[in-house]
Amino acid sequence: MYEDIRSNKMRTGVIISIFIVFITLILYYICMAFDLGAASIIFALIFSVLASWASYYNSDKIILSMSKARPATREENQKLVNILDALVVSSGIGVTPKLYVVEDPQPNAFATGRNPEHSVICVTTGLLEKLDYYELEGVIGHELAHIANYDIRLSAVVTVMVSFVVILSDVFSRYFFRSRRSSSDNDNNGNAILMLIGLVFLILAPIFGKLAQLAVSRRREFLADATSAKFTRNPDALISALEKISSDPNELRSANKSTAHMYISSPFRDKKITKSSIWSTHPSLDERVHALRNLK
Numbered sequence: 001m002y003e004d005i006r007s008n009k010m011r012t013g014v015i016i017s018i019f020i021v022f023i024t025l026i027l028y029y030i031c032m033a034f035d036l037g038a039a040s041i042i043f044a045l046i047f048s049v050l051a052s053w054a055s056y057y058n059s060d061k062i063i064l065s066m067s068k069a070r071p072a073t074r075e076e077n078q079k080l081v082n083i084l085d086a087l088v089v090s091s092g093i094g095v096t097p098k099l100y101v102v103e104d105p106q107p108n109a110f111a112t113g114r115n116p117e118h119s120v121i122c123v124t125t126g127l128l129e130k131l132d133y134y135e136l137e138g139v140i141g142h143e144l145a146h147i148a149n150y151d152i153r154l155s156a157v158v159t160v161m162v163s164f165v166v167i168l169s170d171v172f173s174r175y176f177f178r179s180r181r182s183s184s185d186n187d188n189n190g191n192a193i194l195m196l197i198g199l200v201f202l203i204l205a206p207i208f209g210k211l212a213q214l215a216v217s218r219r220r221e222f223l224a225d226a227t228s229a230k231f232t233r234n235p236d237a238l239i240s241a242l243e244k245i246s247s248d249p250n251e252l253r254s255a256n257k258s259t260a261h262m263y264i265s266s267p268f269r270d271k272k273i274t275k276s277s278i279w280s281t282h283p284s285l286d287e288r289v290h291a292l293r294n295l296k
Helices: 002-033 040-057 059-066 078-091 125-130 133-148 151-181 185-215 219-232 235-247 285-293
Strands: 069-071 098-102 109-113 119-124
Touching: 002 040, 002 151, 040 059, 040 151, 059 109, 059 119, 059 151, 078 098, 078 133, 078 219, 098 125, 109 133, 109 151, 119 125, 119 133, 125 133, 133 151, 133 219, 133 235, 219 235, 219 285, 235 285
Parallel strands: 098 119
Antiparallel strands: 069 098, 109 119
């Protein structure tokens, strides 16, 4: 486990560094296209560093906002609170994550935050309604394992930074196509550069999305499943929960491509995983069930 934690911390640093370099270079060439001078590289570097800092320290808030989550309350969600409190003690994690709820009929859950001290577990109302006590305990144990293993830091940073690149790509491409329609002969050179940069953005944005899926390894799901079984001593309950979640027909409305890898099971019902591939965000249900049964 300690090796996985160290690996997650190192990969987070590498991804942040790549993000800073990528955004700095893109913004630099944008500034040069508008003849903003040699100081453009300084502006681009400062902006990318600030964007990285804000993404790292506010990743949980950004993801919760994207997911349209609200804080859970002890009055409404007593069973959920009791399960988490008991698992915190049995896991020895030492801190209690905050609980959030998403109003959605699909049963699903994810954990986020930059470290255990600033962690969040978020569940859907469908999960609370459709799973029994022990199945819910297995899911919360799975998410608590992600927190203990620092999977959440890597996952949150990847999610926010990929979303930032995709948004920047969308804004820039929209601006380019508008400016192209109103361009004159005097700014053809500038528009040629903008066209090239816009094309680079449009190509790299989906690639960044795929890299996010690859950076957050499927191995972490097997490890979190096994750790949950260790916390609860009840792998059968987690198997039952995974089967219910996978077979539910509802689509998770607040999920998107940048957040899909965070959930305990893929939130997209038109993309059910029957066999893992290099592009899969999650192992298949059969693989996970087989691994859990081998623990017994």
